[in-house]
Amino acid sequence: MNQVSLARRLLPYPPLFWRIARTTVVLWAAFHVALAVLGVVVPAPPASAVIVAVCAAAVWMDLARGDHLFFSNLGVSPGWSAWVAVAVGCALEVPLQIALRLLIVPA
């Protein structure tokens, strides 16, 4: 009866995934540039977590604002977009933290 498969539930619509990833990258980069301007080049782990959380919340709101009803009708919840943003944010933030600590902190 045309049920949505598990694969489609995990990655329902690639263009939406890429849009969420792109928004997350832009937000994440903007936060880091802003922090660097303020003199915080190596943010402490709590600040990193806040950056990722704010990116996820912004992405969630972005989907909830215009696309929520359409994608909900496809079985995609706005919560899915937040988890994608968290995953993308962590994939950016963790390597950056490691790199910054290896390169800058010892110096």
Add this chain to the structure above:
Amino acid sequence: MSRPIFAVEGAGKSFGGRAVLKSASVWAYAGRITALFGRNGCGKSTLLKFGAGLTGAEYGSVQFAGRAYLRARLPDLARDGLFYLPSEGLLSPRMTLRQHLHALRFVTGGADAMPTVERLGLAGLLDQDVGEFSGGERRRAEVSLAVARAPVCLLADEPFAGVSPADAEVLGGVFREMAGRGCAMVITGHEVPQLMRIADDVVWMTEGSTHHLGTPAQAAVNEQFRRGYLGPGRWTVARTPG
């Protein structure tokens, strides 16, 4: 009549101390259209939103595809084949109609909507930003998405609102064809002649409660319904072939 595919049972909800729903119930059966009538503000949209998992209720339950929910969520219901057509705001303003149809088909593997798109006069608008659509075009586009989804159950909130009589006639035919393919439907609206023509069952909502009036022919001669909603005019029910 067989068991309903979709049911909202005994829903109760208040806004600021005012009871909007009072033990309201509605059922949808495979291949049948249920018309939900009622004055503005009587709770029709709230009942559909509760059924679609977009708002909670103080009491009542939703049943769909063999599952019972105290607090349903639209994405969960949608995965089992429910489609909710709101009175407005279904379309994403950042996508064209073609992108909507592509996303829908990609995710759900629904039906080919192109014949319906052409029939609804939307073929020339496929690549236009939906934010530029007129109210009537948007409504027709939303219905084309509902057709493309090929849902098990469709909840449509005022699908004929803002649509020209000629387009409403086409939409009515499209809904009957969906019912003919087995879709269970609940449709709200004030377009009595239109809805009476396509409906199999009539539910009247007044002061937050629902009254199941039977077939359109039975509803048309119900004294309370006539006095409280239809008004003094004569209502005859002619059936739209589906």
